[in-house]
Amino acid sequence: MTLTLEQIRTDVADSLGEAPADIPVDENLVDYGLDSVRVMALLERWRREHGVEAAFADLAEQPAIESWAPLLGVVS
Template sequence: MPPTLDRLRADIADVLGEDPADIPLDENLLDHGLDSVRIMTLLERWRQQHGVQADFADLAEDPVLTAWAPLLGAV
């Protein structure tokens, strides 16, 4: 089952130790503490839980949640 935008946001907040409400939808997540290791951690989680097909380069190219949503099949 594809992830929801809220699920993606909650997972990002989890790896950053933040509240999901503090994770912006349309800002560069690197500016909020996300790094390449955490992106890989998230990507592996989403592959296992949701079967996403995106790869690291797809996410690293534009680390903004609203840009990731279509790549990850978020509904």
């Protein structure tokens, strides 16, 4: 199963207890409460469910969904 931009957004929103519509794809997710523990949990889930091979450091460096998409193998 391929990871999509909307799936990333939904998973991030779920981890923050927010609605996906409230999570922008182009803003720093740290400003919305995303911390390193949640990033690790999301990354582990995506590795397990979608075969993602991204590194935690890469996601932590650019905590925005649109920045993550290419790192997570999402094709636009």
